[in-house]
Amino acid sequence: MGVSRSKGHPLPLWLPLLIGATLRLVQIQAPILGIHSWRQADTAAMARNFAEQGMRFWLPQIDWGGAGSGLVEAEFPLYPYGVALLYRLFGVHEWLARGLSVLCSVLTIFLVIRIGRRLLGERAGWWGGIFYAVLPIPVFYGRTVQPEALLMLLAALALERFLVWLEGGRRSAVLVSWLAFSGACLVKVLPFLWLGAPLLWLWARGQGGWVQALRRPIAWLYPLGAAAVTALWYWHARQLGESSGLSFGFWGGQANRYTWSDLLGFSYWGELALRVAVRNLAVLGVPLLILGLLPPRAGSAAGVHPLVRVLPLGLVAVVVAGALAPETTAVHEYYQLPLMLFACPLMGQGWVRLRSGSIGWRRGAWAVLSLMVLVSLTILGVDYWSRERITGSAAWELGRQIQASTPEQARVVVMSGPDPTVLYLANRKGWLVTPEALSEQEAAAWRRKGADAVAGSFAVIESYRPFPDGPEKDRLRRWVCAQPPGCPSGSAFVVPLNAGTTAP
Known part of the structure; x- marks a missing residue:
């Protein structure tokens, strides 16, 4: 069930990685200021407290605990603990934390390319990596001091290894996929839906249907194992929150995450669509995504994997997962970051289709790409990078x-x-x-x-x-x-x- 590769000169893998790294290194020395400094400050405080108060992974601490210990009910602190290890080696410098995010994000570009290659062919996969390298949301949250870059790396690794395993890979591939999926769920919980649903669909399709798939033990062990380790951590986190009175508001009436009545109005969906179109896709990416979502014409499906429908399914799963916590999704735009794991390969397919048309369309494709990069850089400069400067703060x-x-x-x-x-x-x-x-x-x-x-x-x-x-x-x-x-x-x-x- 492999994918045929496009003919022609091999595309240089280093180019999207270099472009992505260059954009993410902009203002890497910036302090914790600007967009979502709130979230970044809490993550950075955890890392600093780990480094200075003792490397006890199971006891995350924040700064706003008053006269108490600052122990807090929090998500699995894999990212701040990794930052703390760097702090212990080189001292407390925010650029180290940003550098870890950059590394995770550049590795994600590599995995996005591999996913696109398997599902859509060589050129679509490569261009999908280019889009992940330059679009605003992946760039900015690929260098912030928060776990989003690590989350995307784990999610991409889980999906890529699962595809490898379905194509006849060794059991080590599914083991790595499970470890990455479990890590993603521990870091954020919602990947259990927006990543779990596509993986479950892949499993059923790859095994010839739901009946055949559910007969194999791994169909149960994979999700139940991930659910078990995730539940174990959040049970422990709940105990920390109850003992200290400090929490990020996962549970209870004060959580302010679950106002589902918002889903009945136009405001939530309209603002979400506008945000995704501008911040995620830099406006010009919208037609490329639509073009990539269109079914291939008869005789033009060479290089397209039968399982390619997992990508639009992933887009829907991210939107549905966000709707489970509409208050949080409406405020925190990084909840739309996972869309890019599924959207970028499809945009790559849209670009390839646009380029395969007439001469006029080919020239227009380069104009679309140039304008999209310009819009992306403008959004990054005006909405993000400018707000990290200390002058006037x-x-x-x-x-x-x-x-x-x-x-x-x-x-x-x-x-x-x-x-x-x-x-x-x-x-x-x-x-x-x-x-x-x-x-x-x-x-x-x-x-x-x-x-x-x-x-x-x-x-x-x-x-x-x-x-x-x-x-x-x-x-x-x-x-x-x-x-x-x-x-x-x-x-x-x-x-x-x-x-x-x-x-x-």
Whole structure:
């Protein structure tokens, strides 16, 4: 059941890898700022705490645990632990964490090419790798300090090895696939659906139907084994959360992930479609994807694998998995990153079809490609890279001021809402609160719990959300100005909490 290869000169594998690595190395030295710094700060804090507090894999810690240990109910910390190993060897530098993400993402480009080659032929696979190398979402989340790049590597490895095994590969291929699939589920859980469904379909088709497939033990051992190890970790994580009171909100009413009524309105689906078209596909990738999804014409299916339908199935599975947690999916665009594992090979097929037309279509294809790359670079520059610069960053200014004004072991109350970016940048432990939490009782409680200072900004509340003018801001300013050393000269303030501090 192999795939025939396209004739012609072999395409250079190093080119998409080089392009992908080059784009992902842009601003690799950037601090934790910009898009989704919230998520990155928590991941980076875990890595730093592993490196500095002891390499105990089963005890992930964040910075916003107040006076406590900071142990938190979290996803399987494979990525931050890997970063911590680098920190132990070379010191705490964010570029090491970004470098690990870059490595994972470049390896994913290689696997996307291999998947495309097996399902669609040599040229479609190669161009699929090019698209994964240059499109905005894979580039940006292929160099952020969060586990998305590792997740994509594990997912691509699971799919690629499964295809190898179905084509008569050794049992080692399915073992590697299972390990990668289990790792992906541990890191994020939702791959159990968006990756598991395509793999299950592949298994049934490869074995001649559902009846034949379900008769073999591996059809049960593969998913049940992955489910067992995933459940074991999240049971342990639940115990950590219950003991410390700290969680990323996987369970319960406070999770704010499962407002399924959103699925009934146009807003969720319209915004999702717009985001995917712009951030994932750079607009010009949309027609290429549609062209790749079209069934081949009679006599033009050479090089196309019978199992190629797993790719559109994967697209649907990612959308369905996201709908299980619509609140999270609507806010966090990296939940649409897995679409690219299935979309890029199809886009590669769309490009090949466009190029195989008349001379006019061939010239138009190069124009589409050029414009898509230009749009992608524009999106990356304006929406992502520009926001990582420290110049003019209120969060960076506040973090530096906290570092300068408090000792290393100080516990700080940071008025940045639930956003941990400032606390991470300051390299301090403490509490995250909103400005309205400031009261006489709370200030006294913070002092009793061991807080050394209160810090915040008049420019932003969270690291990205402007602090609007109004009574709340005026009240905070009056209180800050009434404390020693008086009104700050800039937008950031750090007020020591001691016996002489007055509350509003």
